[in-house]
Amino acid sequence: MADAHEVARDQLRSFIERIERLEEEKKTIADDIKDVYGEAKATGFDTKILRKVIQIRKQDKDERAEQEAILDTYLAALGMIELPQDDD
Amino acid sequence: MADAHEVARDQLRSFIERIERLEEEKKTIADDIKDVYGEAKATGFDTKILRKVIQIRKQDKDERAEQEAILDTYLAALGMIELPQDDD
Amino acid sequence: MADAHEVARDQLRSFIERIERLEEEKKTIADDIKDVYGEAKATGFDTKILRKVIQIRKQDKDERAEQEAILDTYLAALGMIELPQDDD
């Protein structure tokens, strides 16, 4: 019967190898994502803006609208943008 | 025949949805990794040290040995460790 | 006369201590920044939006306008916003 040391040894190796396999899979997918952005860029799309769109699509629509409104208020208060008259 | 606008629109949507699907897969695997670390912790392993082991297993053995030797030299020079006599 | 070892030892200690002093200063300022955000929050400002404003103020105005225009075009193409008629 395997003694406690051997059990712990096998458990350790199993955890390490499972994590390494998963990290390998994760890296493969990260490379796939980079490839898609590369394809998009080659097609003429702006990848920085693509990332922004993807970030926005994760946001709750109302929450985003509220944040945009606060941002405009702050920018207007600093004289960086003009708010439409009725908003002021 | 789809005009240029429609083609670009479909291309944009396709790139966005491909990236979102891949990011979803990546997130699932990241959660799986977190679960394995959770299991290891529950089994009594130190997850901080597990991460260190995984990092070390990625390194070239000779390169790691060389860095450890330089580190020991610096630590000894600062009086933080004692080097075995023949190393000094 | 100090031998080469001693010179290297003193140089190492000097570099380490200079870096540590600078890192200490940097941490103090980072804490000051956190305090100002805390004050702003207590005054009722949205700190997430404050960060966004500070980020925008670092950007070139024309570059930002161009990026906003591209972003709107992509969002409209995905049916996420309506563009004013003349922009379409």
Add this chain to the structure above:
Amino acid sequence: MADAHEVARDQLRSFIERIERLEEEKKTIADDIKDVYGEAKATGFDTKILRKVIQIRKQDKDERAEQEAILDTYLAALGMIELPQDDD
């Protein structure tokens, strides 16, 4: 007497400008740190190991010794290092 809008406007500007000044100071110090590492590199020191030494000097000595011991135990269990006989 300044109305509430003006008060809020001035407060907003003051917070923004205070944060920007502090961020500027922080960036200057970050550049200074980079310069010192540059000097150390030019003198022949390994900057990657310098960073490691500085990280170690922040750690509690006993905590570091304990972590090193656990790390060695895990590495030995995986057959990556040999532990001195009495440690095993």
